[in-house]
Amino acid sequence: MGRKPQDEVALRDVEIGARPDESLLVLLEHCRDMKRQETRLRLATLFLLFSCSAVFIFCIHQSPAFRGQAVAAELGTAYSKQDNFMKDCPQTNLTRPSIHLTSVESDDDKSNGAHIKWNATLGEKYYNSTERAIVIPQPGIYYVYLRIALCWNGDYTENPEYTEDKRISIKLHIWKDSYQKDVPIMEALDGIATTGYVNRNVYLGQVFELKTGDLLRVWIGDGYELIDIRKTSFGALLL
Incomplete structure (x- = not known):
């Protein structure tokens, strides 16, 4: 559809x-x-x-x-x-003393068996010239050092008196109120040949616990004539 x-x-x-x-x-x-x-x-x-x-x-x-x-x-x-x-911290408010001494040449010091005389180049107030000693100002741990300069000038092989080696004996003494006498705490034994020119250093260094008023001084037993006064030094510093 x-x-x-x-x-x-x-x-x-x-x-x-x-x-x-x-x-x-x-x-x-x-x-x-x-x-x-x-x-x-x-x-x-x-x-x-x-x-x-x-x-x-x-x-x-x-x-x-x-x-x-x-x-x-x-x-x-x-x-x-x-x-x-x-x-x-109250302990850090304390000063840290440093003492450095150089040897002094003197007519009355040229013999063995005596303490060396010093001149203070650092920390003068901590050096007692009468005792020839470093005076510890406060308790603590100190590093103590000693430099002895040895010197021998000349050739003496023709003279029998100088054919033998020269010996040197060095001791670091400490004096305390507790025992009222010098006690060696460091020691060095050395020697040099006298057949020619010799120039050498002897070093001593050690850490000690020290108290206020302790005295430190250097004693020469033998060989004072070998010491070069111009280059010899001694000191201590609080660690």
Whole structure:
């Protein structure tokens, strides 16, 4: 059966009415796609910005200048804490005495069996010239050292009196109130050949626990004539 004119008109109306709805759906779907793409683009941009910022901050922290500033700041803080601790600690408020003596040539000192006379070049107030001794000003652990310069000048092989070697005996004495006498705490025995020019040093050094008022002095048993007064020294310092 053929369609009636009225049916054809209605069908055309339906078809014409459906086209705007489909176009609207397509347009809405396109808008949604655009929004999704825009959102993805924004997220990608933010991620890129965060990544660049993280790389920049990492590079700054790894740079030598920044590390130097950080270390300096940490050291400054540490030193500040240490200074505060040192100020609060009563033991660190004590001075740390250092005594350095050089030998003095004197007519009455050129004999064996005597204590050497000194001149104080550092810590003069800790040297007793009468006793020829270092006076320990406060208790503590001290490093005590002695340098004896030996010198013999000339060739005496033709003279039998000088064919034998010369010996030197050195002792570091300590005097304490508890036993009221000199006690050797360091000692050196040495000698040089008298057949020519000799120039040598004898070193002594040791750590001692000393008390206030202890006296330290150097005693020469033999070989005083071998000592080079210009280069001989003696000292002590609180550790």
